[in-house]
Amino acid sequence: MADSIRWGILGAGGIAGTVGPEIAATEGNEVVAVGARDLDRAAALAGRVGAPRPYGSYAELVADPDVDVVYIATTHGQHHDHALLCLQAGKPILVEKAFTLNARQAREVVMQARRRRLFCMEGMWMRLNPLIIKAQEIAASGRIGDVISVHADLSHLFPYDPKHRLYDLAAGGGSLLDLGVYPATFAWLFLGRPDVVQTTGALAPTGADASAAMQWGYADGRFAQVSCSAQGTNPLTGLVAGTKGWISIGKRVHRAPFITVHDDVDGDEEFRQTINGTGFDHEIAEVARCLRAGELESPRAPLDDTVAILEVLDEARAQLGVRYAADAST
């Protein structure tokens, strides 16, 4: 590995255009190649992020010997195939969330990464947000007493369009995989795997979930209320409620600029951070750290959690009646 981590970006869509410049702006990292089905789009993004090599196919990208790690930035319906393609070519991968469409696909990717001893991580950047890590530390410290419940929401208005990725079942559409994966992961960080999952919501005419509400129950009485919607926005974020206080996440749960910790003894304390760029730098730095240290998995974003959360989302989708073509494969 060269001094700098040399990234290849697979895909040239919206998220590739957002995270790509963040990689280029993060010290010790550079984008050296972009691969897309359309060479012009690959070349356009490569030009923007200072990458010398654009490719008009994914196969060429993964065959590039001077790429240390591939960031898979396509829509989630394609992640499974693209992840396996990279792993088979011997490339470590950072896979944009949702990691795959379902747990079966995730298990296959994780197994392949482990078998080949290649680094693999879900691009769940919220887990690397220093304030989310701070909130986890505070909850674990007992400062807010015992955790009673977690409430989390991520909603954003996507006007209905059957061809938009959010509503297109063939592309893995639906609010749960696109938005809900954040509040679900948030609840998981503080409560772990639920004992019961209860789901309700609204389906769009395409059959994709336009809104989804999940209530998680735990044998010891804790609970989470998690929701997401593409039908409208709202001011909810994340809240961890305890017997002696609470932690609330400022603004959107996935890119918190501040958190407020309330404890019954000391009142409110606010922790703020300046977000660099769009906030993906911590995730990029963690991938680079793992690659340099030879760690095959980030302890902040364990693959077992990625698979387990997809198992919960599989169950939630089954309860909602949202089914992808990939769910039928065995």
Next chain:
Amino acid sequence: MTDSVRWGILGAGGIAATVGAEIVASDGNQVVAVGARDLDRATALADRLGAARSYGSYAELAADPDVDVVYIATTHGQHHEQALLCLGAGKPILVEKAFTLNAREAREVIAEARRRQLFCMEAMWMRLNPLIRTAQDVARSGRIGDVVSVRSDLSARFEFDPKHRLFDLGVGGGALLDIGVYSATFAWLFLGRPDTVQVTGALAPTGADATVALQWGYADGRFAQIASTTLGANPLSGLIAGTKGWISVQGPMARPASITIHDPDGDEVLPDPLTGAGYRPEVAEVARCLRSGELESPLVPLDETLAILEVFDDVRARLGVRYPADQE
């Protein structure tokens, strides 16, 4: 009825004193009698409220010919029996929430009130709160688009004590009936009766529900997430989310400090206009109904009081919370 509505208060505990003071502070209303099992407590409250008569039994209070309406302010386990006592004596009633322990008891009280043509109302004062009524008007107006979802939470910390009313099954203990009735009624105001009800929670060692979390689903895709716990407080309150905006409640939902209406033009914050403890709109509504001869408040329909208790019966059954009264 004389010019002033003459109230009798049945019970002399905390809520009797709080609401009693609000009745006295309301124009056109006075407390003329207090009845309690303990005459000394009845007299002490009567003195505080300027009530001329105190009684050491509920039967004497209900028999007082100069009482126009009885406010039943005991714990909810006693409401059914006392409501029937008052109705039997020909008295209109305002019944502290929770109205009764279960839907069966509520049906009996409501049937009796209707049979005898007597006014009857659940003391769900949140429904009369001007900010809550504004929120309903705004939601109906389409200003926040179509309603997508409702969140509501009312939680507080009650240290576990098996003898406290909140934890004592013998007196109708449990978070659902005590505080959950607010968060559930809040969701109901904006969404109505749910098509599906999902439940989780935690029981205290006495078997009463210490935590209850509800998720309501509607055939058209709307949903509500509702919670109440006795284990700890939190800053959540009420939120109505729509396709074009939202309405959020700041402070306790029964008496908000303010509501915020967010629509495409931005935020509008409406502050609490009330003075006192917040019960005066409820007192005024009872007086208005009595004066106009209405047997039921259109803002607090008895059918909804009953329907919410039907949902609660199902919730408690699934949590495994059972009152002795459920067996009758």
